[in-house]
Amino acid sequence: MTKLKTLMAIMMLCLTACAGTEQTRLYDKLGGEAGVDKIVNNLVQNIGRDEQIFHYFAEANVKRFREHLAWHLCDISDGPCTYSGDSMQQIHDGMAITERDFNHLVDLLIDAMYQADVPHPVQNQLLARLAPLRKDIIYR
Amino acid sequence: MKTIFLLLSLLPGIALAADGKLIATPGVSQIEGAAGGGLVPWAQLAGYASRDEIAVNAFASRGTLDDYSLDVFGAQLNLYDRLELSLAEQEFHVESLNLNIRQRVLGAKMRLYGDIVYSRFPQLSMGIQYKKLHDPLVANLLGAKDDSGTDYYLAASKLHLGAVAGLNWLWNVTGRYTEANQIGLLGFGAEGAGYEWQFEASTALLLGRHVAVGVEYRHKPDNLGLQEDDWKSAFIAWVPNKTISLTAGYIDLGEIAGIDDQDGLYLSIMGNF
Numbered sequence: 001m002t003k004l005k006t007l008m009a010i011m012m013l014c015l016t017a018c019a020g021t022e023q024t025r026l027y028d029k030l031g032g033e034a035g036v037d038k039i040v041n042n043l044v045q046n047i048g049r050d051e052q053i054f055h056y057f058a059e060a061n062v063k064r065f066r067e068h069l070a071w072h073l074c075d076i077s078d079g080p081c082t083y084s085g086d087s088m089q090q091i092h093d094g095m096a097i098t099e100r101d102f103n104h105l106v107d108l109l110i111d112a113m114y115q116a117d118v119p120h121p122v123q124n125q126l127l128a129r130l131a132p133l134r135k136d137i138i139y140r
Numbered sequence: 141m142k143t144i145f146l147l148l149s150l151l152p153g154i155a156l157a158a159d160g161k162l163i164a165t166p167g168v169s170q171i172e173g174a175a176g177g178g179l180v181p182w183a184q185l186a187g188y189a190s191r192d193e194i195a196v197n198a199f200a201s202r203g204t205l206d207d208y209s210l211d212v213f214g215a216q217l218n219l220y221d222r223l224e225l226s227l228a229e230q231e232f233h234v235e236s237l238n239l240n241i242r243q244r245v246l247g248a249k250m251r252l253y254g255d256i257v258y259s260r261f262p263q264l265s266m267g268i269q270y271k272k273l274h275d276p277l278v279a280n281l282l283g284a285k286d287d288s289g290t291d292y293y294l295a296a297s298k299l300h301l302g303a304v305a306g307l308n309w310l311w312n313v314t315g316r317y318t319e320a321n322q323i324g325l326l327g328f329g330a331e332g333a334g335y336e337w338q339f340e341a342s343t344a345l346l347l348g349r350h351v352a353v354g355v356e357y358r359h360k361p362d363n364l365g366l367q368e369d370d371w372k373s374a375f376i377a378w379v380p381n382k383t384i385s386l387t388a389g390y391i392d393l394g395e396i397a398g399i400d401d402q403d404g405l406y407l408s409i410m411g412n413f
Contacts, residue, residue, distance in 0.1 A: 100160035100190040121306020128301035
């Protein structure tokens with residue numbers, strides 16, 4: 001029992017310590033504007049090749065999607081942008097995106113980040129910022 | 141064979157290989173057949189089924205101790221990430237007596253709230269495990285009251301994305317209401333001893349997408365007065381893809397039926413479909 005408590009304490013210490021060392025913006029860790037563009041381009045390509053979820057995007061304006069996603073990622077990673085496009089709810093209303101398909105898109109995003117040489121810890125930090133948005137996107 | 145194809149054709153739109161979760165996040169199989177770590181049932185349901193999918197999983201595990209060994213085979217059915225039904229067959233070998241104690245565990249687990257990755261609060265599930273000893277001789281000799289029993293548990297799990305130096309960190313706590321002696325292998329209850337709440341906990345760090353390391357702790361009752369110890373483990377799991385996982389661990393199960401210092405190696409393989 002005491003061993004477990006010690007372990008928990010060490011983990012909590014590490015949590016606070018690691019959080020305290022964060023200095024550079026997530027946006028910079030992603031490679032700034034060029035890095036975000038690379039991720040977005042990779043994702044667009046991955047979606048284009050994907051049989052499972054491409055149909056959601058078949059009617060979409062690719063150029064606009066690209067720009068707005070980059071804009072949104074810039075804002076959410078503390079970059080020099082303020083996203084003022086449609087809300088996640090507005091965009092996804094009526095699309096009836098399932099949990100399975102949403103989670104599949106996350107897999108494609110992870111692939112896109114690997115293809116853009118984003119390090120694993122930075123990938124997770126971006127995913128952590130995006131995860132709370134899921135409730136505004138699925139089953140609408 | 142024809143019937144199987146017919147049944148499968150009745151499931152249009154359901155992907156046969158569920159893949160609707162992030163890799164490695166559903167955990168593996170614990171020794172009583174529920175999704176979990178090695179020892180503790182977690183709040184996650186087994187396999188990669190999202191709310192739109194069904195997952196079928198099978199596993200085999202072996203724990204080799206100084207004077208005992210435990211083999212487990214089992215399977216789970218995950219219905220729409222809401223209900224997990226599980227079956228586990230355990231065979232506990234007692235070296236000194238050269239006998240086997242076999243037990244069957246039927247389990248059901250229901251997700252009550254949340255998603256381990258995406259919801260704000262931890263995923264919460266409740267479950268039951270009905271256990272039936274095929275070989276109750278040893279349990280009877282040691283003074284156990286019954287050769288079957290039911291455990292009830294409540295589990296909470298959360299995966300924190302990028303929480304520890306950018307690595308994903310998972311924790312789980314489980315409260316189990318049980319009267320099982322050595323998880324039921326030595327029967328259930330005893331004269332003047334019955335149901336109690338036991339605390340179980342696990343934590344794991346995901347080193348990349350495919351490897352997790354963690355520890356588990358399982359508090360246990362001592363109904364038979366045989367100095368039954370709490371169980372501990374440290375494990376590493378390798379998840380090369382969403383179809384297979386391999387887990388290796390060190391388990392320390394303490395004193396079992398009067399023989400002290402039972403520790404050893406734990407190995408488990410799981411397939412997800």
